[in-house]
Amino acid sequence: MSAIQEIKKLPISIKQTDDYELLMKLADISGKTGRLDEKFKRSILKSDFINTLALKESVQSTRIEGAQVMFIDMVEQTHKTNPKSEHIEVTNYQHALMSGHERIQIGYPITTRLILDLHRFLMEGARGTNAARGEFRKIQNFIGPTNKIEDAVYIPVPANEVESYMENWGNLCE
Secondary structure: OOOOOOOOOOOOOOOHHHHHHHHHHHHHHHHHHHHHHHHHOOOOOOOHHHHHHHHHHHHHHHHOOOOOOOHHHHHHHOOOOOOOOHHHHHHHHHHHOOOHHHHHOOOOOOOOHHHHHHHHHHOOOOOOOOOOOOOOOOOOOOEEEOOOHHHEEEEOOOOOHHHHHHHHHHHHHO
Protein backbone atom coordinates (compact mmCIF):
# COMPACT_ATOMS: atom_id res chain seq x y z
CA MET A 1 0.00 0.00 0.00
CA SER A 2 1.38 3.39 -0.86
CA ALA A 3 0.78 6.54 1.13
CA ILE A 4 -1.32 9.42 -0.14
CA GLN A 5 1.13 12.26 -0.61
CA GLU A 6 0.08 14.55 -3.40
CA ILE A 7 -1.61 17.69 -2.17
CA LYS A 8 -2.04 20.52 -4.62
CA LYS A 9 -2.24 24.18 -3.78
CA LEU A 10 -5.53 25.96 -4.29
CA PRO A 11 -7.33 26.64 -6.47
CA ILE A 12 -7.34 23.12 -7.86
CA SER A 13 -8.37 22.55 -11.43
CA ILE A 14 -10.60 19.78 -12.64
CA LYS A 15 -11.11 18.44 -16.10
CA GLN A 16 -13.88 20.16 -17.97
CA THR A 17 -15.44 16.75 -18.62
CA ASP A 18 -15.84 16.30 -14.84
CA ASP A 19 -17.43 19.74 -14.22
CA TYR A 20 -21.03 18.63 -14.70
CA GLU A 21 -20.69 15.53 -12.51
CA LEU A 22 -19.08 17.56 -9.70
CA LEU A 23 -21.73 20.28 -9.97
CA MET A 24 -24.52 17.68 -9.72
CA LYS A 25 -22.90 16.08 -6.65
CA LEU A 26 -22.53 19.49 -4.98
CA ALA A 27 -26.17 20.34 -5.72
CA ASP A 28 -27.27 17.01 -4.21
CA ILE A 29 -25.12 17.56 -1.11
CA SER A 30 -26.41 21.12 -0.74
CA GLY A 31 -30.02 19.93 -0.90
CA LYS A 32 -29.44 17.17 1.65
CA THR A 33 -27.58 19.53 3.97
CA GLY A 34 -30.43 22.04 3.76
CA ARG A 35 -33.03 19.38 4.61
CA LEU A 36 -30.91 18.14 7.52
CA ASP A 37 -30.48 21.71 8.77
CA GLU A 38 -34.27 22.24 8.72
CA LYS A 39 -34.80 19.02 10.69
CA PHE A 40 -32.26 20.14 13.30
CA LYS A 41 -33.96 23.51 13.67
CA ARG A 42 -37.18 21.77 14.73
CA SER A 43 -35.57 19.00 16.80
CA ILE A 44 -35.57 18.96 20.59
CA LEU A 45 -32.40 16.84 20.41
CA LYS A 46 -30.51 19.49 18.49
CA SER A 47 -27.87 20.53 21.00
CA ASP A 48 -27.34 17.10 22.55
CA PHE A 49 -27.05 15.43 19.17
CA ILE A 50 -24.69 18.06 17.81
CA ASN A 51 -22.58 17.86 20.98
CA THR A 52 -22.37 14.07 20.61
CA LEU A 53 -21.28 14.39 16.99
CA ALA A 54 -18.77 17.09 17.94
CA LEU A 55 -17.36 14.85 20.68
CA LYS A 56 -17.01 11.98 18.22
CA GLU A 57 -15.24 14.28 15.74
CA SER A 58 -12.98 15.60 18.49
CA VAL A 59 -11.99 12.09 19.55
CA GLN A 60 -11.29 11.00 15.97
CA SER A 61 -9.25 14.10 15.18
CA THR A 62 -7.09 13.79 18.26
CA ARG A 63 -6.59 10.09 17.49
CA ILE A 64 -5.16 11.14 14.13
CA GLU A 65 -2.67 13.22 16.10
CA GLY A 66 -1.69 10.21 18.19
CA ALA A 67 -4.02 10.38 21.19
CA GLN A 68 -5.08 6.96 22.47
CA VAL A 69 -8.44 8.06 23.86
CA MET A 70 -11.73 6.45 22.83
CA PHE A 71 -15.23 7.94 22.64
CA ILE A 72 -16.39 5.88 25.64
CA ASP A 73 -13.40 7.18 27.65
CA MET A 74 -14.59 10.73 27.08
CA VAL A 75 -18.16 9.91 28.09
CA GLU A 76 -16.97 8.16 31.25
CA GLN A 77 -14.55 10.93 32.28
CA THR A 78 -17.14 13.70 32.06
CA HIS A 79 -17.37 14.23 35.82
CA LYS A 80 -13.83 13.27 36.83
CA THR A 81 -11.70 15.99 38.44
CA ASN A 82 -8.24 14.95 37.17
CA PRO A 83 -8.52 14.20 33.46
CA LYS A 84 -5.59 12.74 31.53
CA SER A 85 -3.79 15.01 29.06
CA GLU A 86 -5.41 13.18 26.13
CA HIS A 87 -8.86 13.87 27.59
CA ILE A 88 -7.88 17.52 27.97
CA GLU A 89 -6.84 17.56 24.32
CA VAL A 90 -10.24 16.24 23.19
CA THR A 91 -12.05 18.78 25.38
CA ASN A 92 -9.80 21.54 24.05
CA TYR A 93 -10.58 20.40 20.50
CA GLN A 94 -14.31 20.76 21.20
CA HIS A 95 -13.81 24.22 22.69
CA ALA A 96 -11.59 25.26 19.77
CA LEU A 97 -14.29 24.16 17.31
CA MET A 98 -16.93 26.13 19.21
CA SER A 99 -14.68 29.18 19.49
CA GLY A 100 -13.84 29.06 15.78
CA HIS A 101 -17.52 28.69 14.89
CA GLU A 102 -18.49 31.62 17.11
CA ARG A 103 -15.76 33.85 15.67
CA ILE A 104 -16.77 33.06 12.11
CA GLN A 105 -20.46 33.65 12.93
CA ILE A 106 -19.67 37.20 14.11
CA GLY A 107 -17.65 37.94 10.99
CA TYR A 108 -14.11 37.07 11.99
CA PRO A 109 -12.34 36.13 8.75
CA ILE A 110 -11.00 32.63 8.19
CA THR A 111 -7.28 33.29 8.23
CA THR A 112 -4.08 31.55 9.22
CA ARG A 113 -4.13 33.75 12.32
CA LEU A 114 -7.47 32.22 13.32
CA ILE A 115 -6.13 28.71 12.73
CA LEU A 116 -3.01 29.39 14.82
CA ASP A 117 -5.11 30.96 17.61
CA LEU A 118 -7.32 27.88 17.69
CA HIS A 119 -4.25 25.62 17.69
CA ARG A 120 -2.86 27.53 20.68
CA PHE A 121 -6.15 26.95 22.49
CA LEU A 122 -6.23 23.29 21.43
CA MET A 123 -2.85 22.53 22.96
CA GLU A 124 -3.38 24.35 26.28
CA GLY A 125 -2.56 21.87 29.06
CA ALA A 126 -2.53 18.89 26.67
CA ARG A 127 0.12 16.57 25.24
CA GLY A 128 2.87 18.58 23.61
CA THR A 129 1.89 21.77 25.44
CA ASN A 130 5.44 23.05 25.22
CA ALA A 131 5.91 22.07 21.59
CA ALA A 132 5.01 24.74 19.02
CA ARG A 133 1.62 25.69 20.47
CA GLY A 134 0.01 28.10 18.02
CA GLU A 135 2.71 27.57 15.39
CA PHE A 136 2.99 25.59 12.20
CA ARG A 137 4.66 22.23 12.65
CA LYS A 138 8.40 22.04 12.16
CA ILE A 139 8.80 18.29 11.61
CA GLN A 140 7.35 15.82 9.16
CA ASN A 141 4.45 13.77 10.46
CA PHE A 142 2.34 11.01 8.98
CA ILE A 143 -0.57 8.71 9.70
CA GLY A 144 0.02 4.99 9.68
CA PRO A 145 -0.29 1.75 11.54
CA THR A 146 3.31 1.91 12.82
CA ASN A 147 5.81 4.60 13.72
CA LYS A 148 7.66 4.09 10.44
CA ILE A 149 7.00 6.54 7.62
CA GLU A 150 7.45 3.68 5.14
CA ASP A 151 4.21 2.18 6.50
CA ALA A 152 2.27 5.44 6.32
CA VAL A 153 -1.13 5.61 4.67
CA TYR A 154 -1.04 9.40 4.56
CA ILE A 155 1.88 11.81 4.51
CA PRO A 156 0.98 15.51 4.63
CA VAL A 157 3.01 18.26 3.01
CA PRO A 158 6.56 18.59 4.31
CA ALA A 159 6.90 20.84 7.37
CA ASN A 160 8.90 23.44 5.44
CA GLU A 161 5.92 23.89 3.05
CA VAL A 162 3.08 24.11 5.59
CA GLU A 163 3.18 27.90 5.92
CA SER A 164 3.14 28.34 2.15
CA TYR A 165 0.11 26.02 1.81
CA MET A 166 -1.72 27.77 4.64
CA GLU A 167 -1.05 31.19 3.10
CA ASN A 168 -2.31 29.86 -0.23
CA TRP A 169 -5.50 28.63 1.46
CA GLY A 170 -5.89 31.84 3.46
CA ASN A 171 -5.61 33.97 0.32
CA LEU A 172 -8.56 32.12 -1.20
CA CYS A 173 -10.67 32.59 1.93
CA GLU A 174 -10.35 36.38 1.83
